[in-house]
Amino acid sequence: MTTDELGFVLHTRPYRETSQLVTLFTAGNGRFNAVSRASRQRRGGNQLRPFSLLRLSWRGRTDLKTLDAVEAAATPLVLTGEKLFVGLYLNELLARLLHEHDPCPPLFERYQKTLELVATATVVEPVLRFFELMLLEDLGYGLRLDVEMDSGEPVAAGQRYLFFPGEGVRVYQPGEPVSHLFKGDQLLAIAELQFDSEEVLRSAKRLSRLALEPYLGNKPLASRELFRRSAVGE
Numbered sequence: 001m002t003t004d005e006l007g008f009v010l011h012t013r014p015y016r017e018t019s020q021l022v023t024l025f026t027a028g029n030g031r032f033n034a035v036s037r038a039s040r041q042r043r044g045g046n047q048l049r050p051f052s053l054l055r056l057s058w059r060g061r062t063d064l065k066t067l068d069a070v071e072a073a074a075t076p077l078v079l080t081g082e083k084l085f086v087g088l089y090l091n092e093l094l095a096r097l098l099h100e101h102d103p104c105p106p107l108f109e110r111y112q113k114t115l116e117l118v119a120t121a122t123v124v125e126p127v128l129r130f131f132e133l134m135l136l137e138d139l140g141y142g143l144r145l146d147v148e149m150d151s152g153e154p155v156a157a158g159q160r161y162l163f164f165p166g167e168g169v170r171v172y173q174p175g176e177p178v179s180h181l182f183k184g185d186q187l188l189a190i191a192e193l194q195f196d197s198e199e200v201l202r203s204a205k206r207l208s209r210l211a212l213e214p215y216l217g218n219k220p221l222a223s224r225e226l227f228r229r230s231a232v233g234e
Contacts, residue, residue, distance in 0.1 A: 005028050082124065
């Protein structure tokens with residue numbers, strides 16, 4: 001079986017002596033792995049680079065496909081500095097959270113648009129927070145932040161709430177742990193994807209990490225560790 005489709009490279013690593021094992025994200029086939037044979041020896045470099053929209057052809061009946069052809073479908077995006085780490089983080093989220101061969105065309109379009117926004121944005125934090133929250137929605141783990149999960153009452157701006165990943169928010173009771181504590185007005189702003197203030201952005205970052213944690217598992221994200229090492233000059 002041969003398939004021709006638009007896609008992105010999420011990750012590559014050496015495979016045997018001359019080939020690469022490539023994790024791909026495509027519009028119609030979702031995330032899957034493929035072997036690119038002898039791609040490490042080709043003259044003129046390798047087109048299997050992250051953040052570039054590619055036209056891909058592959059074949060194979062097993063889960064591990066074989067790439068037949070790769071060509072650029074658009075001008076490659078160049079991400080440097082902080083934006084490079086953001087791109088690597090997006091790719092790692094998709095590589096770890098998406099089920100194999102489970103297509104999600106809206107997410108593919110959102111990912112492509114997010115890369116374009118990251119490449120041109122002056123401030124990338126709001127773009128990143130939007131993607132994280134919408135990714136949870138696309139995967140069926142969407143957050144309900146405007147309603148109290150026990151009573152069904154609307155979240156009040158002047159109240160404080162505890163966030164429970166996979167469940168929702170509940171009114172905070174004095175003496176409870178505060179690690180998952182959020183102000184009502186911040187939850188409402190996040191629910192509306194309104195990231196106009198630094199305080200809301202900080203809360204959205206903390207909430208997104210808490211929400212993604214159960215699905216990412218215990219293994220640390222390599223992109224976060226790379227960014228940390230870069231920030232401290234290791």
